[in-house]
Structures are given as structure tokens and as C-alpha cells.
Amino acid sequence: MSADAIMVCSYGGPNGPQDVLPFLRNATKGRGIPDARLIQVGGHYKLFDGVSPINQRNQELMDALQAELTRRGINLPIVIGNRNWHPFFTETMAKLEAEGRRRILCLFTSAFASYSGCRQYREDLAAAQNELGTDFELDKVRPYYTTEGFVAANVDAIVEQMRKLPHAHLVLVTHSIPVAMNQNSGLPGDPNQPNYLRQHQDLGAEICRRVSATLGKQIAVDLAFCSRSGPPMAKWLEPDINDRLQQLADEGVENVVVAPIGFITDHMEVVYDLDTEAKESAAKLGLGYARAATAGTHPAFVGALADVICERLNPQKTQGKDAIGPIWPALAHPESCKPAADYQKLPACLESK
Numbered sequence: 424m425s426a427d428a429i430m431v432c433s434y435g436g437p438n439g440p441q442d443v444l445p446f447l448r449n450a451t452k453g454r455g456i457p458d459a460r461l462i463q464v465g466g467h468y469k470l471f472d473g474v475s476p477i478n479q480r481n482q483e484l485m486d487a488l489q490a491e492l493t494r495r496g497i498n499l500p501i502v503i504g505n506r507n508w509h510p511f512f513t514e515t516m517a518k519l520e521a522e523g524r525r526r527i528l529c530l531f532t533s534a535f536a537s538y539s540g541c542r543q544y545r546e547d548l549a550a551a552q553n554e555l556g557t558d559f560e561l562d563k564v565r566p567y568y569t570t571e572g573f574v575a576a577n578v579d580a581i582v583e584q585m586r587k588l589p590h591a592h593l594v595l596v597t598h599s600i601p602v603a604m605n606q607n608s609g610l611p612g613d614p615n616q617p618n619y620l621r622q623h624q625d626l627g628a629e630i631c632r633r634v635s636a637t638l639g640k641q642i643a644v645d646l647a648f649c650s651r652s653g654p655p656m657a658k659w660l661e662p663d664i665n666d667r668l669q670q671l672a673d674e675g676v677e678n679v680v681v682a683p684i685g686f687i688t689d690h691m692e693v694v695y696d697l698d699t700e701a702k703e704s705a706a707k708l709g710l711g712y713a714r715a716a717t718a719g720t721h722p723a724f725v726g727a728l729a730d731v732i733c734e735r736l737n738p739q740k741t742q743g744k745d746a747i748g749p750i751w752p753a754l755a756h757p758e759s760c761k762p763a764a765d766y767q768k769l770p771a772c773l774e775s776k
Contacts, residue, residue: 594645
């Protein structure tokens, strides 16, 4: 693809107390959730003065990525577009259009393939294009949780904390999703495009293999989830990280290191669910507790993002070897990551034929 700009596509987050309720309204649009409930749910933003860390962390990542691409001789502007807060996709795309930039390569801030982490971004991009009425040429990079740089960044962060907290039990953590969404994620029936849970299990197995080799002792794969929402009767992926901490304490574990492998940077789900809530749970249970860093601006991870961008800009170039195989396609299959209900028709440039 020949691109005019690279757009980092993210979730968005409030920049102050006045933004919290409008942001939550956007994030839950169409679900009929009353403001009273949103105010209750958004209470944890008060601990951070109404500011989500996602905005600053995204800017830091973009700056690091811009420097790496410039070093490689790629001089394209990198901009941010969000689903749920300013700058929205429509705002960023309108600015790009005014600059004469209509060929946009999109990088989603989710490393994994699921409805909420991939297809919903594609749907929202399609809706933004339709709203603007402009014929953008949209493309995207592939899911990148398999890349060497993402694995290496997580391994380095985990090893650092495991060395600080001797004899710790390692728990890998990711965002929970509904069981039905998990079953539809990836490409059902295709082992080369596994579902959301299997994606994390494959990543976790490779991370634990490398951590074990570095520390000289066997580390088990232990996966837990955070940030569950929705009605209590709905089935979501389990166990919740707080429930898992209780189980570990009951088993006699003394120290725990949690590693948020499901997030590329410190989102609110990391700084609240893990750094605040889970940390408090561990303290009440008498557990030693440490949290490994997210991949963030780790040089290996920034290099991996540059790699997947470069391979999309020049598809004829041979792809590098990932830490976990097989390498995912950039163009999504029309049946991949479908929600439980019927899905919207997407621009062909975001789907394979």
C-alpha cells in the first residue's frame, strides 16, 4: 500500500472530570444505560482526577514509533483517532482530508483479534468514512501479539519483577470478553486464526517458556482476566484476577507477580483494575504483589510495530519471523471476529475477498 498517513486507532479516554460522563455515554452508546449507573461506574476516574492514562501513553508510543520510522527512512505523519473521545475518527479523518491525505494505514492499539479489539474498530472506521462522504483508501496492519518484539518486551518486564519478588507466582492478565464474543473471535474453524482465549494461551506459553529459561526454573502458564462488565447472568471469560488471587492465597502462595499481557500500554484497566483494585485485594490476603510493565515504548515492541507497518507498506517484501506462528493476515476474512449478531458490511479494503 502507498500511504499518506498512519493513524493510530484507539479507544480514547477523558482528559478531565468534565469529560468522564460524556466519554462513558459514547463508550456505552446504544445500550440504554442510565446516567446514574454511568456515574457509579465512572467513580474510579476520580482517583486519577478524571484523566485516563491512555491518552498520554498513546502519545509516548506515537513519538517513539515516529522516531523509529524516521530512522528507517519512512517520513509519514502519525496521527491519533479514537472511537469514544476526542479526537474521534471523524475529526482526524476530516483533518487528513483537508491536507489531501486520503490513503490511511491504520494501527489498532489492540494486539489481538476479537470483535471489540478489531472488527468494531473496522466498523467505526467505515461509519466515519460514510459520515464524511469521502472515498478514503483505508488499510490496516495485522494483529501483532505474535511478534518477537511484543513477546520480548513482556518477557523483560516479567523477569524484572520476578527477580525483585522471590518465589512469586506469575499471573498473566488480559481484558475479559463475553464467552460468545470469544467463540466468534479469530476465524472459527481455522487453527491459523485462533480465538481470543487461544491467542492469549499461545502468547502466554511462549512468554512462560522464555521466562523459565531466563530464571532457570519452570514457570506455569496462569491466565486471569479483568474489567468484566455487563449483567451478572452473562458469561464472560474467567477467572477474574481478584478471584484468582483469593485462590492462590488459599493454596498457600505468598507472592504474586501480575503481567498485563492483554494491554500494550497502561490503560485505565491497568492502573485501576491491577494497580489499585487487585493490589488492594492482594494486601487484604497478605500476598506480596508486583505488577510487570506493559510493552509501552520498549524498543523491541516499537520495532515490532514498525515492522508490521513496513510489511503492509511493502507487501511484496518477505515478512520477518514472528515469535509465535503462523503470522496473521492483515486483511481480515469477512467471517472473522463477528459479533454474536449480524455484522455491518465493511469497506473491501479492510477485508479479504
